């Protein structure tokens with residue numbers, strides 16, 4: 669009996685100590701600044717490509733419409749980047765047409781540090797697959813960003829061999845900050861279509877892009893794969909993928 673009372677007393681004491689500790693921790697959390705997050709202070713524009721009457725690349729048989737995929741991916745990326753401390757802004761948050769000039773002007777106006785444009789690729793035949801990141805030719809920081817994002821994209825898809833490449837995308841050309849354009853996959857490839865339709869794959873892509881941006885923000889210099897295109901790309905693929913449709 670005496671033992672049981674002592675045990676109850678001890679349990680009560682432990683409970684009181686626990687409550688005190690929790691209260692102290694709460695006060696500490698309120699009074700001290702949060703440990704800085706990896707993207708704190710970074711303003712990022714996430715640009716879901718297309719919208720409104722401009723649907724982008726589509727595969728109606730599989731119900732895949734680029735403008736919808738891009739917007740969904742933008743929301744996923746926004747959430748991750750926000751959790752990492754970034755100040756994230758989207759060029760559109762619903763299904764509307766926004767011109768490439770307006771997208772770039774918005775990023776310039778709000779003083780974004782980084783721009784990431786999201787798209788879905790297409791190719792006349794079903795041979796091309798894999799996510800791929802582009803940067804504006806001559807932009808060293810854009811290239812560093814694209815290489816780091818592409819490195820992360822390759823990690824989530826062992827079959828993907830694509831490298832970051834320069835691309836004359838208008839939205840990148842008109843934006844004053846380092847930017848990258850991510851083609852999430854080829855809508856013209858059956859395997860990529862399965863991935864594009866798979867929300868868990870979209871999550872992995874959003875996480876990969878966010879990790880690439882964190883590495884960029886940390887100042888990391890990626891291993892340089894060089895400018896040599898892959899054999900398939902050398903055979904003319906580069907000039908005919910979706911970037912032709914985005915205006916130059």
Ligand SMILES: [Zn+2]
Nearest residue numbers: 717724787788
């Ligand atoms: Zn597109």
